[in-house]
Amino acid sequence: MSNPIYSLSISARALLNLHSLNNEGGEGNQIQTRMVNIVYYNETGEPVQANVNAISGDMFKHILVEHLHRVATEKGLPLCSACQKLDANRISAAPEFREWLKEKPTQVQVLDKLVHDCTIDDLAGNLITEGSLSVPRKSIVEFGWVVGLPETVTTDEYFHVKYVPDRREKPTDEDERKGNLGQAIFHRPTSSGVYAIVCNFETARIGYNDITQTYLDDVDRQARFAALLESALYTFIEMNGAMRNTQLPHLVELHGVVTVSRGVAPAPTVSPIKTDFEKDIKSTRDALNALHGKDIIEVHPFANLGEFSKTMGRLIQESAPYTLRVGSSA
Numbered sequence: 001m002s003n004p005i006y007s008l009s010i011s012a013r014a015l016l017n018l019h020s021l022n023n024e025g026g027e028g029n030q031i032q033t034r035m036v037n038i039v040y041y042n043e044t045g046e047p048v049q050a051n052v053n054a055i056s057g058d059m060f061k062h063i064l065v066e067h068l069h070r071v072a073t074e075k076g077l078p079l080c081s082a083c084q085k086l087d088a089n090r091i092s093a094a095p096e097f098r099e100w101l102k103e104k105p106t107q108v109q110v111l112d113k114l115v116h117d118c119t120i121d122d123l124a125g126n127l128i129t130e131g132s133l134s135v136p137r138k139s140i141v142e143f144g145w146v147v148g149l150p151e152t153v154t155t156d157e158y159f160h161v162k163y164v165p166d167r168r169e170k171p172t173d174e175d176e177r178k179g180n181l182g183q184a185i186f187h188r189p190t191s192s193g194v195y196a197i198v199c200n201f202e203t204a205r206i207g208y209n210d211i212t213q214t215y216l217d218d219v220d221r222q223a224r225f226a227a228l229l230e231s232a233l234y235t236f237i238e239m240n241g242a243m244r245n246t247q248l249p250h251l252v253e254l255h256g257v258v259t260v261s262r263g264v265a266p267a268p269t270v271s272p273i274k275t276d277f278e279k280d281i282k283s284t285r286d287a288l289n290a291l292h293g294k295d296i297i298e299v300h301p302f303a304n305l306g307e308f309s310k311t312m313g314r315l316i317q318e319s320a321p322y323t324l325r326v327g328s329s330a
Contacts, residue, residue: 005260005315006322008229009200009269011277012236012256012308013149017192019249021239022055033155033189038147040273050150053191057143060199063240064141065124068231072119077223080118091121092128101130108211110135115207116216119224122207140205140228144198147273153193190247196272197256201228204264204322214326225321233312237305254305257281260315262322263296 022034036054039047069086072079082093091097091114100113114137115122125139206228207219215221239249257278261267268284270277278301285297302308 003319004262004322005225005319006204006264007200007202007261007267008315009259009267010197010232010256011259011269011272011281012197012254012302013272014146014195014197014236014251015193015253016195016239017250017252018190018247019192019239020188020190020247021249022059033191035155036145036147038150038273040150052148052150053153053155053193054148055146055195057145057199060143060146060197060235060239061124061139061141063238064143064231064235065120066240067234067238068120068123068227071227071230071234075223075227077119077220077227078117079120083118083120090124090126091118092126092130098130101128101133107133107135108209111137111209111211112216115209116219119227122219123224123228138205138210140202141232142200142202144271147196147271148191148193149196149273153191153195155189155191157189188247198269198271199232200267200269201232203228204324206321208324213324215323221321225319226316229312229316233309233316236308251305254308255303256301256308258300258302258308258311258315259285260298260300260319261296262298263292263294264322264324265292265296268297 020033034054034056035051037049037051039049042048066086069079069083071077073084080091080094080097082097083090087093097113097117101110105113110128110133114126114128114135121137123140125141126137128135128137203225206224207215207221209216236254239251256272259267259269259281265288268281268288270280270284274280282299285299288297289295300311302311
């Protein structure tokens with residue numbers, strides 16, 4: 001294909017209502033929501049601090065990898081035996097890979113095998129620490145915290161109780177030993193608000209060995225590229241996470257920009273915490289294109305989920321992963 005993508009970034013604002021995708025954990029019968037501290041400029045231009053609800057980038061990357069697993073399986077892309085089972089340790093937990101490591105391969109050989117054998121390890125990264133090894137595979141996928149905008153996000157606590165048909169019946173000693181019987185009382189958080197999302201995909205590094213600075217010849221980079229972008233699209237369509245069985249998020253609005261780099265320059269992203277983030281991204285595009293003397297940066301605005309889906313679908317159909325020159329740096 002004639003439209004290579006070096007990197008792709010997404011900067012977006014999402015209006016989410018009544019979700020509980022990411023929590024700190026529980027203490028007693030109280031589930032604690034995840035909060036972070038941020039600094040932003042208020043209406044008078046002064047930097048101020050705020051404590052806001054947030055969803056970790058780890059959660060969104062986990063969502064993407066779940067979708068990637070299904071897409072790769074459907075398309076017949078290579079997966080190690082551990083990733084076939086969605087093992088969080090990825091190829092590090094694959095018995096055949098661990099057995100192969102006993103042959104004392106070099107770091108280059110380890111990275112070659114990791115990239116070759118598994119689509120998820122190639123795209124989502126890993127760190128091989130078996131024995132005396134320390135071989136990193138930097139993730140092609142990067143997600144920032146999904147941060148609630150100050151003064152737009154709210155979190156409430158709701159009282160919940162497990163329904164028991166006959167509440168008069170007292171649990172027996174045997175029931176109490178088994179646990180999870182009787183009428184459990186707990187408090188559950190629910191958050192609503194406008195959230196800032198940033199993510200980046202270094203598509204030029206698909207099938208690339210960062211040590212030798214070369215590509216593996218027998219890796220289908222185009223297929224992995226398409227699977228990655230398709231999984232990124234599904235991440236926004238279906239935001240998986242905690243408590244979706246009864247607190248499925250209400251995605252009311254999604255708007256922002258997809259930026260694409262067609263040459264060796266990062267696809268720019270600006271946090272949607274900033275009000276005029278789209279304007280700032282477009283001015284960065286103009287500056288980078290002027291620097292290179294040609295239009296290597298594209299900005300694709302979208303006003304809703306439908307437009308975002310069309311943009312991502314078009315990029316999947318019309319684009320290919322950028323190929324770095326041998327010996328150049330990713």
